[in-house]
Amino acid sequence: MGIPPIPVVDFSKFGPIEEVEMSRIKKISGPALHRSWLNIPHVTHNDEADITDLDKYRKEMDTMAKEDGYRVTLLSFVIKASVSALKTHWEFNSSIHPDGDKLIKKDYYNIGFAADTPNGLVVPVIKDADRKGLVDISKELGALSAKARAGELKGADMQGATFTISSLGGIGGTSFTPIVNAPEVAILGLTRSKLAPVWNKASEAFEPRMMQPLSLSYDHRAVDGALAARFCVTLKTLLGDMRKLMW
Numbered sequence: 001m002g003i004p005p006i007p008v009v010d011f012s013k014f015g016p017i018e019e020v021e022m023s024r025i026k027k028i029s030g031p032a033l034h035r036s037w038l039n040i041p042h043v044t045h046n047d048e049a050d051i052t053d054l055d056k057y058r059k060e061m062d063t064m065a066k067e068d069g070y071r072v073t074l075l076s077f078v079i080k081a082s083v084s085a086l087k088t089h090w091e092f093n094s095s096i097h098p099d100g101d102k103l104i105k106k107d108y109y110n111i112g113f114a115a116d117t118p119n120g121l122v123v124p125v126i127k128d129a130d131r132k133g134l135v136d137i138s139k140e141l142g143a144l145s146a147k148a149r150a151g152e153l154k155g156a157d158m159q160g161a162t163f164t165i166s167s168l169g170g171i172g173g174t175s176f177t178p179i180v181n182a183p184e185v186a187i188l189g190l191t192r193s194k195l196a197p198v199w200n201k202a203s204e205a206f207e208p209r210m211m212q213p214l215s216l217s218y219d220h221r222a223v224d225g226a227l228a229a230r231f232c233v234t235l236k237t238l239l240g241d242m243r244k245l246m247w
Helices: 024-039 052-067 074-088 134-149 225-240 242-246
Strands: 042-050 094-096 103-105 111-113 115-117 120-122 163-167 186-190 194-200 205-219
Touching: 024 120, 042 225, 052 074, 052 134, 052 205, 052 225, 052 242, 074 111, 074 134, 074 163, 074 186, 074 225, 074 242, 115 134, 205 225, 225 242
Parallel strands: 111 163, 163 186
Antiparallel strands: 042 205, 094 103, 115 120, 186 205, 194 205
């Protein structure tokens, strides 16, 4: 693509060095990420969702779930909400046709999620997420995450995603720019939720609310800025009123 190469530097001239072999996962994912970054005009839209009520309900569900041997995390709710948002804004669940003149609209909803493992990030896929409830999604998240950490994922476990979610909530951060996983056209990034003062127009006072940062990266060829903003508004509306997740 005519990009000048990075000059080769002999770092040993400046001090002691050690060459550390990259993990197999990084060797495989690195070129794919590089390819996506070079081929996709990335834009990232940042927003926040009020998850105060949802978080309270999630904790209640999680307490009950522990007795049955699984966990209910925020990611389960975000997957459920994302499917609803994808149905409303189908462009985010599409791919660009090889001829570049059409979008391939997908009528199935397979949600990939970035799983942190000792050897690097992998992306297992929850198939047909639109047909599963919160309990089923939570159990599958736990099972796939365990397989990922144990290095037991099969190729089929990581194929067919239509939309991906990358969550750094357990680590930290305020926002980031996740790289779209081509041939998908969008990816949602989550960082740690925070308690923040939010203005309530009705009571004319600030109230403590649990706010969830959202970072939506998208392929500007398939999605424009206005549509990205609308997608995030839909998503945060769903997360802000958990009753709508049951529709």
